Structure formats: structure tokens, C-alpha cells
Amino acid sequence: MAFVITEPCQIEKAGECTTVCPVDCIKEGPDQFYIDPDICIDCGACKAVCPVDAIEEEYDLTPEQEVFLEKAEAFFANK
Numbered sequence: 001m002a003f004v005i006t007e008p009c010q011i012e013k014a015g016e017c018t019t020v021c022p023v024d025c026i027k028e029g030p031d032q033f034y035i036d037p038d039i040c041i042d043c044g045a046c047k048a049v050c051p052v053d054a055i056e057e058e059y060d061l062t063p064e065q066e067v068f069l070e071k072a073e074a075f076f077a078n079k
Contacts, residue, residue: 002040008054017046034072
């Protein structure tokens with residue numbers, strides 16, 4: 001399972017998550033930060049430091065939030 005950055009990051013792109021990720025899987029996109037679901041090791045370091053509470057575990061996503069996992073997968077598919 002991977003962590004997923006959700007809607008609050010679109011409102012405020014804080015970026016603290018990028019500095020604590022041990023595998024450097026968080027990248028800035030045009031509208032928010034994204035976690036590469038293929039690289040994320042599910043350590044939770046990003047969730048612990050996110051000041052806007054935008055990061056959720058993939059299996060905890062609501063149906064409305066699942067679009068953010070799809071956006072992350074699409075973002076990294078082009079990299």
C-alpha cells in the first residue's frame with residue numbers, strides 16, 4: 001500500500017513531505033504534490049509532517065478521494 005496526497009494539498013502546497021521521504025518518491029506537480037505509488041515504502045513519515053493533513057493511506061481513501069490515487073498514477077506514468 002502507498003500513501004496518497006489528497007485535496008488539502010491543492011489548497012496549500014506546503015511541501016514538508018518532500019524533505020522527510022526516505023525514498024524520494026514525492027514530487028511537485030502543477031496543482032499539488034504527488035507520491036509515486038510504485039516507490040512509496042509506506043513508512044508514514046510524510047503523513048506525520050503534513051501541516052494540512054492531506055496525506056492518507058491508500059486503503060483509507062474514501063470513494064471521493066480515490067481520484068487522487070488515479071491522478072498520482074497518471075502523473076508518474078508520464079515520468
